[in-house]
Amino acid sequence: MSICILSGGVGGAKLVAGFADGYAPGRLNVIANTGDDFEHLALPVSPDLDTLMYTLAGVANPETGWGLVGESFEFMAALKALGGDDWFILGDKDIATHVRRRELLNSGASLSEATRELCQSFEVQLNVIPMSNEPVATIVSTDEGELAFQEYFVKRQAEPQVSALRFDGSNTAKAAPDALAALTADDLEAVVITPSNPYLSIDPILSIAEIRAAVANAGVPVIAVSPIVGGKALKGPTAKIMQELGLESSVHSIAEHYRDIIDGLVIDTADAASLNDIEALGIRCAVTNTVMTGIDSKRQLAEAVMGFAEQLAAA
């Protein structure tokens, strides 16, 4: 039985790590957001693919939320001294990932194939798949104008006020073939949407028509884990963006956002009072501890999601 997980970067990667701890890697397919991808310093950078890969390889830097642990920054210091762009920080080892990806793409590999090769080198056994092999770019409309995702998120530190989001290229981009295969597998048991930012990280994935249709027609429970706990985002600008988009930062808003696509929503015990409200939307709701700290809490949340999926499948 296979599990297909949709994920962005840091928050999503935590839950994926929980799945990796509790389930055989051969059962796990992770479709990653590539709307954050961009070409920087002539290198193809895929932040969410890399955060997933580094997290699953146990080499992610837990303090920064990006990059590799024990990283050095000789390159960045030298580049800065030469007047080069230094707003997006690339560690000396991290660059090797992007240079190797460049080599693989230049030699004709798809992003899926390049990702598979990189994951093998990092001894990541579960299947990390880009949502598409074609470019899809998240563009953020803000009070400072339209910003490419990394300009908004890294260069401007998510400070500008967001009025809208769009995903350039998603009208024509096809799903990566292995992403579609994961969503239509005969042995598919559940589709899991991680507590990544719904607007910045999950919507780009669902903006690809083939993926949205495959999730909607999965024929198995589709379960999201709320990124909002007690009205706040545990990390990142989710709550801030919700307010800027005129939404209440609540589990109810998350349920409404995913209403067309999910069968169940997992919310934190802090939000237990919202259970009836959510179920009134026609979405089943499970309450558990969703705050992931150590590996045990990550695995327990993964197991709670799958327990909920079994319950929904049996219903």
Next chain:
Amino acid sequence: MSICILSGGVGGAKLVAGFADGYAPGRLNVIANTGDDFEHLALPVSPDLDTLMYTLAGVANPETGWGLVGESFEFMAALKALGGDDWFILGDKDIATHVRRRELLNSGASLSEATRELCQSFEVQLNVIPMSNEPVATIVSTDEGELAFQEYFVKRQAEPQVSALRFDGSNTAKAAPDALAALTADDLEAVVITPSNPYLSIDPILSIAEIRAAVANAGVPVIAVSPIVGGKALKGPTAKIMQELGLESSVHSIAEHYRDIIDGLVIDTADAASLNDIEALGIRCAVTNTVMTGIDSKRQLAEAVMGFAEQLAAA
């Protein structure tokens, strides 16, 4: 009064450093070989420009003959672990030079302009100029087939037997405008050919018709310093290549090679016995110590070359 110097990498850079020690930087224009340039890991690498720049900035690694002093190699180790190409070693700081060059070229700068900007960052005050802003690639015909320069020189460590050399692109490449300006300057006092490898490093420069013509018509003494001392090359494969091309590795062969282009040849005291032979070719000859060790011997050689130039100009 200005001096125009033609140079390849390490050996040439030593004499250029001697000129930089003895003469005001505003008087010195160095035209560098770019036949070794190649795109590696999607980065534009210019080995001779960089060796000149690093040497003149005092940051060249004296032990390796390439790269920067005090360099770390985290990137290369990580790239190797990912299955990437590791036969051409790029240090963590060195990559910044190539990435910055990529940024400058991508933003529309010529190689001349990019070089000027990099030199400014490295506080190199004299004018380092690529021979051309268009690609010219040294191709080495060997007993292992045709090899791109870096494949021959670095990957195969100059081991294959050389039968011929050609410079792809030199038929159509124009000289860099500032290279031509340096060779046709009103205040030009001398043209100096450094003791770089004549076949691998100087011939690519002279393969550009505009440069060869400008040197031939310079109207000032053109002086080469022999890279052969006592029948041997002090460094690199010059003597080996001469033998493979059917030439005696002697100062006489060097004189014959440059016969059409030079007025004078500076040879080492070890070769003093060849003076009459060389002058019989119609080339004036000066004998001095050409083995450069510390900065004093470099400056003294530069001064000897310029003394010889004055003597020829007065004759």
